[in-house]
Amino acid sequence: MPSGPVNGLPFTAVVGMDDAKRALECAIVSPSIRTVLLRGGEGTAKTVLARAAAGLTGKKIVNCPLNVTEEQLFGGLDVEETVRTGVPAMEKGLLSRADGNILYIDDINLMDRGMLAGIMDAVLTGTVRVERGPVSGSYPCATTLIATMNPDDSDLSDHALDRFDLCAYSADCTGEERRLIVSRNAELASDPEGLAQRFEKSQEEEREKVSRAALILPMVTVSDELISVVCELCQKVGAEGSRGDIAMVECAEAIAALNGRDSVMKKDVEEAAVLCLPHRRSYDRPPPEPPRDQQNEDTRQDDGKNNDEQNESEDQNGQKNSGEPPQGSGEQPPNRQDQDTRQDDGEDRDKNEPPQNGMPDIGEMLFEIGRQFRVIDYLDSRERVPSRTKARKGRRAVAVSADGTGRYARAKIPSGHPSDIAFDATIRAAAPYQSERHKDGLSIAIEDRDIREKVRERRSGATLLFLVDASGSLGVRKRMAAVKGAVLSMLRDSYVRRDRIGLMAFRRSSAEMVLPPTRSVEYSYRKLEDLPTGGKTPLGEALVRAGEYMTSYARTHIGERCFIVLVTDGRANVPVAQGADANAEALKTAENLRIPGVRWIVVDAGAGFPHFDNAEKLAAALEARYFRLEDLDADRLAEGVRAAVDR
Structure with a gap:
């Protein structure tokens, strides 16, 4: 076989990345392993390692750019031949060059989903089928797909991830590894020939290892007992279907062959699990029960006025005396917002505002983005049949451009x-x-x-305006902290998604635009930190103000998807018209509020209390998607809303 490339680092010269190296070795050895995904942040040598792997095989790397068209990729009509003969003729696409070679896609998570599905079908079946107008045909594509992605940019769908046989994650480098990386890259720039010669022996040993393993592989056996272990592991992590089980057995066989053995051992299965299971782990299962102290705390909040006042007194005493929350409370130390909450709430209650119906009010919750949790499906405003879905961070929806700009699709x-x-x-x-x-x-x-x-x-980007009830009825400290943290998390995510997020809060007698739609995390942090809570609930005024703002915004941002996320218990007590019934007025306002291009999402912060369906009625009047806090906890609510936005 040819020696390692002199225009890049040899495979054995790449520092660290042991899991990624093992995954590539397995793909080289086993013809059954056709797809490998390397995940990691920017600058972690994913591309360098993928290209270096070609030096062990003698195969060519066929690069597939992200902006490739379907005709270029899969093939289509051969215009020249068709014009010459008058008979439709097929022209093969880029994938024909990958036959017998290695297909490489960088940042595969940014590729068009339809194109990606077609590529995966071709790679896994070994055949490209072309059905385009008058052209119908097929050609072979026996290739190994090596792809890279940065999960910080966006993620792949669960279905796409499952179709990768192996997936390796790039870990952070140690100090010594960083020194070696800098040293070897400097040597590559100054003396690539010398670097190749220095690693020629290790490269040759690596080639011999994979060549020998390829010869051993057909003789490798795996016991029924270990197959049962594989199936049990896949079931435990919630891997759907059988792809994970099959890939794990094939990977374990390749690892055994690489170790020079003709039988699979338990340690081979354990090593294979690292490459085959993490990207298939399913969150589509009932979440674990919360810790007992958390359950007790939530129960105390829902027990009634006396218990709520007792807990609030204990919290204030514990925090005021020690400067820290009581042990086991799970709460954060007090901040300016907490102090404002207590001061404002107390001030307004002195002005003839007793607790509503003698009940404590559920604290606020907003939406935290970025972590992958099991989420039940959001409830459609028309069809309230709960179902389950897995929501992952991904790209914003693709929309057809009406102004002549954008990618020719x-x-x-x-x-x-x-x-x-x-x-x-x-x-x-x-x-x-x-x-x-x-x-x-x-x-x-x-x-x-x-x-x-x-x-x-x-x-298409999206703008989400969070319309948050910051009144005393939702001023429980822990919930407002969740609101702030979640909005900030969504702002960080919006940088990737090209989204803008704004915050409008309503309390006392008016609604205030706290944060106009923005992508600036630093600016939003300062604004959110100083957001006070407490006072009455001017829900009708808030609906009018949010409607006016988003009507104007949608007119000046044509083509952008706009959402208003209303977080409230739906119980208004400040009417717009003097003397009117606040709740009836809010419902009437909602029924008449129709904003072209803007959709509503209602989060019922009071759904845990019996006999109150104000927020649900409000959602129906707004024709909004409806969430209940008892169905989606703080950690998972973010992904439920993100799923609704991404539909």
Whole structure:
């Protein structure tokens, strides 16, 4: 086999990344392992290692760019041959060059989902099928797919992840590893030939190891007992289907062969589990019961006025005397917002505002983004049948561009006068008929019926305005802390998703725009930190203000998806019109509030109390998606809302 490349680091010269190296070795050894995913942050040598692996095989790396079109990737009409013969002929795509080689895709999580599905089908079946207009055919594609991704940019769907046989995560480097990385890269820049020679022996040993393992692999056996262990492990982590079980057995066999053995041992299965299970771990299961002290605390909050006042007194005493929350409370030390909450709440209650119906009010919860948790499906405003879904961080929805900007995705037959002609598709449409047409000296004759128009797509951002009830009824300290932390988490996530997030709070007698839609995490942190709570609930005024703001916003941000996330118990006590019934007025306002291009999501912060369905009625009036806090806890609520936004 040829020696390692001199224009890149040799495989054995790459520092660390033991799991990724093992995954690539297994893929080289086993023809059954066809897909490998390397996950890690920027600058963790994922691409370097993937390209270095080709030096062990003698195969070529075929790079698949993210902006490739379907015609270029899979194939389509061979225009030249079709024009010459008058018979539709197929032209193979980029995947034909990957046959017998290694297909490499960098940042695969940013690839169009339809294209990715087609690639995975081709790689796993070993055949590319082309069905395009007058062209129908297929060609072989026996290849190994090596892909990389940075999960901080976005994530792949669960289905796409499951189709990767192996997945390795890049760990952070130690101080000594960092020193070696810098040293070897400096040597590569100054003396690549010398570096290749220095690692030539280790490269040759590595080649011999994988070559020997490939010969041993057909003789490797695995016992029924270990197969049972594999199945049990896959079941424990909630891996759906059998892909994980099969991949894990194949990986364990390859590891045994790499270790020079013809039988799989338990340690091989354990090593294979690291590469086959983490990306298949399912969160689509009932969550574990919360700790007992947390359950007790929630119970105390729901028991009634006396218990609530007793707990509040204990919290204040414990924090005021020691500067720390009582042990086992699970609460954070007091901050400015907590002090404002107590001061404002007390001030307003002195002004003839008794606790509503003698009940304590559930504290606020908002949406934390970024962590992967099992989430029950959000409830549709029309169809309240609970189901389960897994929501992962991913890309914003792709929308068809109406202004001629964006990525050329496909072509269509124009409905009127075309403004953006797709010349490639037009020529392909005309090619089969050239033998029948009078060309008058033209290379190709095009008629009106051949004209095709470009369909351009771009990722559409979204704006989420959180309309938060900051009144005394929802001023429990722990919940407002969750609101702040969750909004900040969504702001961090919005940088990746191109989303903007704003915050409007309502309390006392008005609604205030605390944070206009922004992507600035630092600015939002300062604004949220100083947000006070307490006072009455001007729900009707808040609906009007939010409606006015988002109506204007949607008009100036055409094509952007807009949402208002209302967090409240739905119990208003400050009417807009003097003397009106506040709750009836709020419902009437909601029924008449229709904002083009803006959708509502209602989070019922009072759903845990019996006999109150104000928020649910409000959601129905707004035609909004409805959540109950008793169904989605603070950690999982974020992903439920994100799933609703991403639908």
